[in-house]
Structures are given as structure tokens and as C-alpha cells.
Amino acid sequence: xxxxxRVYILKLDHRxxxxxxxxxxxxxxxxxxxxxxxxxxxxxxxxIKSNLSGVTQQWGGEIEFSCINNPVKFSKKWKEGxxxxxxxxxxxxxxxxxxxxxxxxxxxxxxxxxxPKVDPIxxxxxxxxxxxxxxPHSEIAALAIFLDRLFKGRELYLExxxxxxxxxxxxxxxxxxxxxxx
Amino acid sequence: xxxxxRVYILKLDHRxxxxxxxxxxxxxxxxxxxxxxxxxxxxxxxxIKSNLSGVTQQWGGEIEFSCINNPVKFSKKWKEGxxxxxxxxxxxxxxxxxxxxxxxxxxxxxxxxxxPKVDPIxxxxxxxxxxxxxxPHSEIAALAIFLDRLFKGRELYLExxxxxxxxxxxxxxxxxxxxxxx
Numbered sequence: 006x007x008x009x010x011r012v013y014i015l016k017l018d019h020r021x022x023x024x025x026x027x028x029x030x031x032x033x034x035x036x037x038x039x040x041x042x043x044x045x046x047x048x049x050x051x052x053i054k055s056n057l058s059g060v061t062q063q064w065g066g067e068i069e070f071s072c073i074n075n076p077v078k079f080s081k082k083w084k085e086g087x088x089x090x091x092x093x094x095x096x097x098x099x100x101x102x103x104x105x106x107x108x109x110x111x112x113x114x115x116x117x118x119x120x121p122k123v124d125p126i127x128x129x130x131x132x133x134x135x136x137x138x139x140x141p142h143s144e145i146a147a148l149a150i151f152l153d154r155l156f157k158g159r160e161l162y163l164e165x166x167x168x169x170x171x172x173x174x175x176x177x178x179x180x181x182x183x184x185x186x187x
Numbered sequence: 188x189x190x191x192x193r194v195y196i197l198k199l200d201h202r203x204x205x206x207x208x209x210x211x212x213x214x215x216x217x218x219x220x221x222x223x224x225x226x227x228x229x230x231x232x233x234x235i236k237s238n239l240s241g242v243t244q245q246w247g248g249e250i251e252f253s254c255i256n257n258p259v260k261f262s263k264k265w266k267e268g269x270x271x272x273x274x275x276x277x278x279x280x281x282x283x284x285x286x287x288x289x290x291x292x293x294x295x296x297x298x299x300x301x302x303p304k305v306d307p308i309x310x311x312x313x314x315x316x317x318x319x320x321x322x323p324h325s326e327i328a329a330l331a332i333f334l335d336r337l338f339k340g341r342e343l344y345l346e347x348x349x350x351x352x353x354x355x356x357x358x359x360x361x362x363x364x365x366x367x368x369x
Contacts, residue, residue, distance in 0.1 A: 026209050030325035037322040064322055096354055096361040099343065128359050138343035139354035140219040140246055142331075143212035149328035150335055161281065161320040172278055172321035177310050179278040 009111045011041040012155070014148065017076055017127075018120030019047035030145045031118060032057050035068065038152035038160045040116075042069035046076035047120070065168025080115065080130050088113040089132040093147045094123070097134030104154045107133055116151065118144045191293045193223040194337070195270075196330065199258055199309075200302030201229035212327045213300060214239050217250065220334040220342045222298075224251035228258035229302070247350025262297065262312050270295040271314040275329045276305065279316030286336045289315055298333065300326045 014035040019028050028045065032053055035043045045053060049072035057070055073079045080090060089112040107114070117127055128134055137147040152160055173180040196217040201210050210227065214235055217225045227235060231254035239252055255261045262272060271294040289296070299309055310316055319329040334342055355362040 023208070026205070027212065030209065030327060033324040034328045037320055037324040038328075060323060096357055096363075098356050098358055101340065101343070102356075125360070128361075131359075134358060136354070136356055138219055138345070139356055140345070140347065141242060142215040142219040143327050145212060145325050145327040146216045146220075146331035149325070149331055153332055153335070158283065161283070163320070163322070165322065172318070174280050174284075174318055174321055175278055176280055176316060177313075178307065179310075181278075 008108075008156070010113045012039065012114045012116060012152070013042045013044065014040050014116050014118065015044040015046065015073065015076060015079070016118045017046050017123065019045050019050055019053075021048055021050045021052065025050065025052065027145065028053055029056055031148060032070075033060065034145055034149050034152070036060065036066065037163075038149060039156060039163055040068060040152070042071065044071050044073045044079070046073045061168070063169055065165030066163075067167075077124065077126055077130075080117065080127070083115050084130065088115055090115045090117060090130055091133045091135055091151070092117045092119070092127050092131035093137065093144065093151060094119060094128070094134050095136050095139055095141060097136040099139070100135050100137055100151060100154055103133050103135055107135075108155055116148065118148060190290075190338070192295050194221065194296045194298060194334070195224045195226065196222050196298050196300065197226040197228065197255065197258060197262070198300045199228050199305065201227050201232055203230055203232045203234065207232070207234065209327065210235055211238055213330060214252070215242065216327055216331050216334070218242065218248065219345075220331060221338060221345055222250060222334070224253065226253050226255045226261070228255045243350070245351055247347030248345075249349075259306065259308055259312075262299065262309070265297050266312065270297055272297045272299060272312055273315045273317055273333070274299045274301070274309050274313035275319065275326065275333060276301060276310070276316050277318050277321055277323060279318040281321070282317050282319050282333060282336055285315050285317055289317075290337055298330065300330060
């Protein structure tokens with residue numbers, strides 16, 4: 006049963022040289038775990054867009070990609086439009102203490118993932134500042150655990166339409182099925 | 188209640204120039220989610236060691252770090268010594284289908300995280316080839332979700348002894364407590 010809301014990811018302050026692989030991992034988690042869109046602020050990086058597009062061509066599904074020039078303005082508009090904001094930060098409340106509230110709200114959700122220095126305004130704009138544990142680790146891990154809690158693990162069974170290949174889960178080795186063309 | 192086994196992480200095929208941030212994220216997840224050690228094969232990278240050490244000095248706990256010259260030999264010895272191997276791969280069996288077996292075995296666990304090209308021998312050496320969903324995403328996310336399933340979410344409440352700071356979870360902003368010296 007799909008939820009009644011959609012989930013969008015905004016990664017702040019991307020710097021291609023330093024972040025390309027970390028941001029790509031984040032985008033792939035966004036896609037694989039059922040997000041609608043991946044928004045990127047900082048330096049616009051069309052390599053992320055084309056890599057993500059390559060993955061959806063091969064593995065199916067679709068996820069929108071956009072660069073965001075002014076993420077504060079974007080976030081304010083998001084809230085004015087009736088959406089809510091979840092800011093992932095290790096300083097926030099433990100995910101288990103707020104996930105039921107977040108899940109039961111019917112608002113579309115913008116999940117904001119900071120860079121090394123997050124403008125304090127995001128802590129104010131957020132409806133929820135959420136920590137995945139209060140230890141330093143990884144925004145990639147944080148996004149994955151957050152979406153896993155939100156979707157109660159069902160995201161691991163998403164079927165992606167289209168694409169050319171599909172994995173057959175296997176105890177040993179690699180089994181890949183080529184999808185037939187229709 | 189701590190489990191009766193320990194969990195060790197082996198990241199294969201590290202290349203410092205390309206992987207430094209992704210491997211560092213992986214090491215931080217290993218630490219934050221309760222692993223005993225972080226082993227690195229490929230090119231030995233003492234920056235990972237010193238960064239990890241800096242994090243434990245500030246945030247507490249301890250995690251061993253070692254570079255492994257011959258990871259196949261190391262993995263074979265691990266099994267000869269009575270440990271079991273979990274290889275995280277998107278081609279494996281869904282985590283939900285095997286996690287109860289893995290959790291109930293009392294053997295120490297070596298969780299192997301591959302690089303882009305994994306020697307097929309790891310699929311054979313592994314007691315379990317485990318997928319976190321069968322879509323491409325991120326080994327960082329995969330490790331986090333695997334450990335979260337293994338420890339049933341309790342890892343987010345680990346207390347780390349020592350260190351100089353501790354976060355007080357907060358709905359807004361950052362609250363950090365400086366630990367008193369003893």
C-alpha cells in the first residue's frame with residue numbers, strides 16, 4: 006500500500022570535486038528507497054543527473070532531479086505549499102520518538118540533508134529535526150535508516166517499472182534477468 | 188543486552204584518492220552502529236585510521252582499525268577460527284529472509300563490503316550473501332541497514348564511554364554537553 010504522501014530529498018551544499026561520490030550514493034539511496042525527487046543545492050552537477058538517469062534506464066523506475074539555486078527560499082515555498090520538512094541532523098530528536106507522527110501526517114515530505122555547515126535557519130524551518138542516533142556517522146546511512154523507518158522496511162521490495170535488468174536474489178553468485186522488450 | 192557475538196567490518200579494495208570519503212563514512216557507520224573493528228584492504232590508508240581515532244577521542248568508544256594485506260587469506264582464517272562471514276551484495280538474499288538465522292548464530296561475524304569488482308571467491312566464502320534490497324544504492328546504506336536489522340534498532344542508543352562531548356537530543360538547534368574529566 007503506497008503512502009498518501011510523497012517524499013522528496015534535498016541535499017544541501019554540494020561541491021562536485023569533494024562530494025561527487027557521496028552525493029551519488031545519497032541520490033541512489035533516494036531512488037532505491039522510494040523517493041520522488043532528488044534536489045541538489047550548492048554547485049549544480051549534471052554528472053549526478055546523468056548517472057542517476059543511467060541507473061533508472063538500466064534498473065527502472067523514475068526519479069526527478071533538479072538543481073536548486075536558493076534552497077532556503079525553496080524550503081519556505083515548500084512549507085507555504087502545504088508540505089512539511091524533515092531535517093536530518095545528529096543533533097535532532099531520535100527517529101524512533103518522532104517517526105510515528107511523521108508517518109501519520111499526510112503532508113508531502115521534504116527531507117533535508119545538510120553539508121558540513123548547515124545554515125541554522127533549517128533547524129527553524131524544519132517541522133522535525135531528526136537524528137539517526139546521536140553519534141557522527143553518514144548522511145547516506147541516515148537517509149537510508151530514516152526512509153526504512155518511514156516505510157517500515159517495505160521499500161526493500163519496491164518494484165521498478167521499465168529498465169532492462171532485474172536481480173533474482175541468490176544465495177551465491179549473481180543472477181540477473183534481462184527484461185523482455187514490450 | 189549485548190549480543191553474544193562481535194561484529195567486524197572488512198571493506199575491500201580501498202583506493203584513497205577515489206574512496207576516502209566513502210570509506211570514512213563506512214568506518215563511521217561501523218563505529219556508530221556498534222562494530223568491534225574496521226578492517227581495510229586495498230591501499231592502506233592511515234588517514235582513515237587517524238580520522239576514526241579523532242572521532243573516538245571526541246565522541247567516545249573504541250573501534251580497532253587495521254589494514255589487511257591479503258583479505259582472501261584473512262577471510263579463510265576467519266572461518267577456520269570459527270567465525271562466520273556475511274557478504275553484503277545487491278545480488279544476495281533479502282536481508283529479512285536471513286537476518287533471524289544470522290542473529291541467532293553465536294559466531295563472531297565478519298561483514299564484508301565489496302568494491303566495484305568483487306572477487307567471486309567472496310560469494311563462496313560467505314555463509315550469507317545478503318542484499319539490502321536488490322537495487323543498486325550504497326554500501327554505506329547497506330551496512331547501516333544490515334546492522335540496524337541485526338541489532339533491532341538498539342544500536343541507535345549505544346552509550347560510548349570516554350570522549351569529551353555528548354549530544355542532548357533536541358527539537359531545534361544543537362545542544363552539546365561537555366563531559367566532565369574524571
